[in-house]
Amino acid sequence: MSQIRALIVDDSSVMRKIVERSLRQAGLDLSSVIEAGNGAEALGLLDSHQVDLILSDINMPVMDGLEFVRQIQTVEKLRGIPVVMITTEGSESNVVQALSLGAKGYIRKPFTPDQVKEHVLPVLGL
């Protein structure tokens, strides 16, 4: 499996660490992991970092995950990066909205490492 550069966006530092651990438990070979506390911070990081995968919460201060996905789709060099939402906001309307905005997958908290594996590997073509 090739090395993956991941961006994890969540206002909870604990959840960011759990997501990273779950990705490793899913068998991903992570060459780098960068973290952001909200969508605006994540967009700033993407100016200077290249990533292969983005995992993002929805409910965050400053810029939420839906707006973050919307912004990504407006930037040519970011548009192709697969985004998987990880959130407690698991309502059907949020799922539909996130996917229509360009997200490739959706994981609802609480989640198991197997669920992360099930939803993340396919969007990476693995």
Add this chain to the structure above:
Amino acid sequence: MRMTTFSEGSLPSAVFDRPTWAPLLELSAREVFDIMLGTKLRVLGSPTNVKDGEFTALVGLAGSLCGVLSIRCTNQAARVMAGKMLDMPPDEVDSDSWDALGEIANMIAGNFKGKLSGVGNHCMLSVPTIIVGTDYESRSITGGNLIEVIFDFEQRPLWVTLELHE
């Protein structure tokens, strides 16, 4: 278990249903602790000292459900929770214990509303707020729509409370 359902379309206003919702709240908390912490919660048979909890995490609900979900526990219990989530000794946990408690409250609230079919699409959650200390009073304006479950978490009490507006 019976699900409370609401029709889609216009914004439904959920009707408080303690007999149905109390076990759903209990189940929601059990699932979060089981999946994210690997811990089986046990319901305490009788209330314990109500002052025995220095950490409180609050998550607001707005929309078809309107109110607050809170969880309360001791400092040490919060450290143990964070330690279990991060797979590290509780004594090495610092401010992560606040963050962990807020995230647990957030997941319980999200899990609970997800079990009320039709409500999830019409109910939003706030980001969590953490209160540290016991020297405060909470005055409910919810008209008495309150469900509280007291769990035993690793021999420490854990209060999970849902207060809803009429």
